[in-house]
Amino acid sequence: MSKPVYGKNAVQSRNVEKISGPVWMLASAFVLFLGWAPFQVGLFNGLNMDYEKPLYISALLSGLMLLVWIGLDITKFKLTEQRDLVTVMAALLPVTYILSMFVAVSHYMAMNMMFIQSMYAAIFIVALYLLKQRQINVVVQNAILAIAYFIVAFGLLNWLGSWKSAGALVGWFSDTVREGKYSGAVMTDSNGLRLTSIFQYANTYAAFLMAFLFVALFALVRSRKWYGRLTHGFMLVPIIVSLLLTLSRGGLVMLPVAFILLLLFLQPVQQILWIVHLGIAGAVSILITTPVTNLGIELNTAYTSSAASKGWGYLLGGSLIVAVLGWVIQRFAEPWLHKKLGGLEARKRSGLWIPLGSVVLVGVIAFLFIGTSVRNLLPPNIGIRLENINFKQHSVLERITFYKDALKVVKDHPILGAGGGGWASLYEHYQNNPYSSRQVHNFFLQYLIEVGILGFIVFMSFIFYIIYKYIRGYAKRDKDDFSNGFFYLIIALSILIHSLLDFNMSYAFMGILVFIGLAGTAAVMDSKPLRRNWNTAGLRLGYFAVLGIGTAFLLFILIGYIGSSNAAVKAKNLTAVSQSYEELKAPLVKALDKRPGHPEASLYLSSMDQQVFSQTQNGQYLEESLHVLTPALKNEPYNKQLLVQLAAYYAFKGQGDLDFGVYRDNAGKFVWDIEWADALISRAMLMGAEAHTQKDSAREQEYFKTGLEAYRHVLAGVEHLKTLPPEQMQGRPFSVTPTIALNAGKMQFMSGESDSAKAALKLGFNENYADLINSENLWEMDWYSAIISRSYDLGQAAYAQKDDINRKANMQESFKMGFEAYSQVLADMEYLKTLSPGELQGRSLTVPPAIRLNAGKIQFMSGQLQTAAATLQLGLNEDYTDPTNRETARWYLAALKKNNSAQDQSVYDRLVAADPAEAAKIDEIAALQL
Incomplete structure (x- = not known):
């Protein structure tokens, strides 16, 4: 060549x-x-x-x-x-x-x-x-420059509310445009709105802008055509303003580092021109950033043409001023500088002095914007980000x-x-605290x-x-x-x-x-x-x-x-338009036929199979679920969702020991996942209680030992998090949850550690349960009944908060305690059935109707309609003058109706005969939006 x-x-x-x-x-x-x-x-x-x-x-x-x-x-x-x-x-x-x-x-x-x-x-x-x-x-x-400048303009179109126009420009070939809008061109986090353009992540857009800010400077200084100088000079302000709108501290910190490093490659005249152009563009950008920021925030809430025109006026006016000044500098100042400094450029190491001086200049500018009131020239959100640039920042x-x-992972591999994808798969195993970062x-x-x-x-x-x-x-x-x-x-x-x-x-x-x-x-x-x-x-x-x-x-x-x-x-x-199992299954089977073990397709199909099994009890679907999961887990042993799906398979099969084994054997992969620990401790308690019922003390101790070790791991983790610097966020929640406290306390209670059991309850229950924690009848049926009732009341109160976008999540969080308490009630019932009449000592083998009622209501509100109907039916008796029994029948019939199941006419007739108003109440419950 x-x-x-x-x-x-x-x-x-x-x-x-x-x-x-x-x-x-x-x-x-x-x-x-x-x-x-x-x-x-x-x-x-x-x-x-x-x-x-x-x-x-x-x-x-x-x-x-x-x-x-x-x-x-x-x-x-x-x-x-x-x-x-x-x-x-x-x-x-x-x-x-x-x-x-x-x-x-x-x-x-x-x-x-x-x-x-x-x-x-x-x-x-x-x-x-x-x-x-x-x-x-x-x-x-030229193509790269054109693409870069288009991306900058595209981002500003979205910032100034013209997202329909921006979406129309690229929607014909981009799948990221949904309903006419490019998804995530402006993101929102705890800092407010942040510009991302095509990247959907502000920090990466800042890196892109940083690179092309220097490319635009280089192209401006290199260009010998008037239109080239005007074009590249014009783009400096949009790029700098966009960089500020990303709110990226990393971009602002690394920009001077890269700038000084690149200056070392230039001759003194070029270095001076870069600094002058950047200084002028930076000053104009700072002057217009506050109104552009405020207008962008306003326009992303409600679009008005007047506000958009103002925003574009600031941007285009500032850009035009910088473009004209850039052309003047290149047309007249550059030849003069070459004439004056031509001899200096011939000397060795002449290109070092200006970059060294730039280090001082950068330090002064950084001090002014971080440590003085000069920061107030910027919008408050940008000023706060600058103020927080320090080594103690979270x-x-x-x-x-x-x-x-990461170095721990490298040490082992x-x-x-x-x-x-090694880090994305392994980080939960090696992490120091429960952050989420793939x-x-x-x-x-x-x-x-x-x-x-x-x-x-x-x-x-x-x-x-x-x-x-x-x-x-x-x-x-x-x-x-x-x-x-x-x-x-x-x-x-x-x-x-x-x-x-x-x-x-x-x-x-x-x-x-x-x-x-x-x-x-x-x-x-x-x-x-x-x-x-x-x-x-x-x-x-x-x-x-x-x-x-x-x-x-x-x-x-x-x-x-x-x-x-x-x-x-x-x-x-x-899945958004069809409920047909066969219609949904066909493309998934095709996907897995060409690529066995594809994790997301495997999750979809195995989940569908398990749902169909729960409705039909046809074991064929359950076995297909395992058939799908096996190759997927062979390739993805650290995939949490696949492991949860495998555990669910064993639970459906009634193989509680294998369900428990999935959580026990994989606990080390997710050391800071409190939900995994919660599930492990709950299963240890249930399996230990089952072994206790069967009077198998060896298995009981084995399960309780695993569960209590997991509980102690949680306690140790909570103590470790206290050692983090106060400025550092711990990440995901990690604490003794109510359900962990309930299950760990029960295991300690059954192991003869009453004081430890009470201490565990105090760690996990909040003030809503304070009176119950101090009860004298811990783990007795009335105590469980009070917990389940309180859990339902708290969940119902969360559901009633219509204006809270998290109300359903808060409701389910409150219901978790009721679910756990009810599970323990059922386990206790199974144990009592194994006792002799003498050992029972007058204890009832029947779950109190109030417990069935509140547990059924929790299941109903959680969307478990079939389970709720079964629970409520077990709580019914023949006395329809009893308010509790009427309420149980009311919710039972509502669950059947909402689930499109056949009505229990006998119960309905007796309930309505006792109180004709009950018919309307049934319809009211069935109409609840779950």
Whole structure:
């Protein structure tokens, strides 16, 4: 392959070496792919089929482009220089992910990450081939700039309330547009509204903006055309304002770091121009950010054309001022600076002084905006974010915790790693406290976890080699040649620097940008001839054979995966419009036929099978559920939802010991999941009570020992959380819940530890149960009855709060105590049935009607209508003058009616005969919205 010629010899080069039609076609496909990818290839966050199809199509398209490159370059490619070797190194990146699949903890995520890395490698190789050719290089640069500027405008359209217009622009090809609106272009969290544009995550959008702020500066200073200067200068204000609207502290912290680092690559005149342009654009942006912020908040609540016009007026006016000033500076100040500082640029290390001075300048600016009232120039939400930038801030402390926990994973999976998605699968096993984060918030650590030391060395060698060779060639190339490469270096370096603090590279589009950036940098790096003769026909053909066969094989797999994904998504969409088991099952079976063990499809089908079994009691559905779960769990042993589904299978089978075993054997995978601990302790109590009923003391002690160990683990965890810095959030709730207290206390009580039992109750019950905790008749039937009644009252009160968006969740949380107490009542009844008449000592073998009534009402309000009807029916007696019995009959008949079951005419007739008003009351209960 001939070496490209840039700079002053470029015109001669274009006359000598023309670009063929097929190469232009490949370049056109590459540019179209770049325009399509931002709105298709989003975050890959693990087990979510919504992200699959765009990812697989992107990998398929990149693979097809790679095959075209093989066809175009197979007769020209030579392993004669170091740049050619980089192409081979890129192909090793997916190989490291393939190796990690042998030890992967999640086959599903490992496969997807292997596809992503294969896509990156293909894009790098194709981009390197195309960007060596100057005409194509310029086209790609302009395309990237156009796409970036469109993304910025797209975000601001959404911020200023024009989400319908924004959605219409991309809705014809983007699945992320729902009901005319791009989902998540403006996100809301505890800090308020945050701009995200296409990324749906503000911090990653900040990384993107940071990169293209520097690209726009570079393009402005480089441009020799008036329209180029005006265009790039015009975009500086929208980019900076957008960056501020993300409220990303990481973006604001890493921006000066990347800026100073990039200044080191520039000559003094360019450094001065960068600082001046950025200073002017920054000042104008700060002046208009407050009104733009306030107007955006207003417009995202209620759109008005006047408010939108004001917002656009501020943005367009500020941008126009900066664009004109930028043109003036480039037209008149740049030549003057070159004239005055031309001699300085010739001196060695002359480019160091301004970056060193910039460090001081950045420090002063940071002090003014963080430590003084200058911060008040910004909107309050941005000012608060700046004020909170410190090492004791909760997000900093949480990231430090992530990094420490990540190193624990690396320690246990050092060589080949844990496979793609290793952190997402394992973090709950290694975490220091109950945070929820499927991302390490550090790309390099996450990469190390996934491919181990071996893969990490390959990846870092690949990056550092390209950048090192680029820096080595810095002094040897002319301005134009260097400028082309620097455009791409800015993109790769900026995103990678920000990725030290966040998971930007988990967005496939950001990864695509980085690898294009690395390819553009490699295209102009210092490339010496290889010392060893690698350019043999055998090695060349072998390389292309492996690359071609490997790519073709991946494409074959991807076609099947796309079909599987289509079927799975079809089933998921059908759940919103169909209740037909057969209609829903067909696409799921098709999805699993092409891809056995797909976790989300397996969950859907196994859950459906278990629901049908609960309605029909047909064991065929239950066995199919197990048949679906088995391969899925083989590939995904850390998938919590699949494990819960397996436990439910054993519960339906009546195999309580195996149900208990699932929670016991997997407790170590979810050490900070209080719901898992709650379920384990509850099952230990029930199984121990069953063994107690059977008078099997050995099994009883075994179950109680496991349950109480889990309880002590919870106590130890609560104490550990007290040691966290006060500024650090603990994450998910983790405490002794009422149900844990009830079950642990009962186990302690049955083990003869009465004082410990009372202490456990005091830890778990809130003030709503204070009087019951201090009762003298703990664990007697009247005590259980009072708890169940109180649980229903609290749940009913939560249900009555119509304005509370969490009312149903609060209701169910209150009902949990009633469910647990009722379960213990039933267990006690089973135990009493095993006693002799003498041992009973007058104790009743009948559950009191009040308990049946309140338990049935709880089941009814929880949507368990069939179970509620059965419970309430057991509480009925013949006395319809008794108010409790009439209420029980009322709820029983309402449960039958709401469940569309046959009416119990005998009960209805006697109830209505006792009080004709009961008919209306039954209808009223049946009409409740659950």
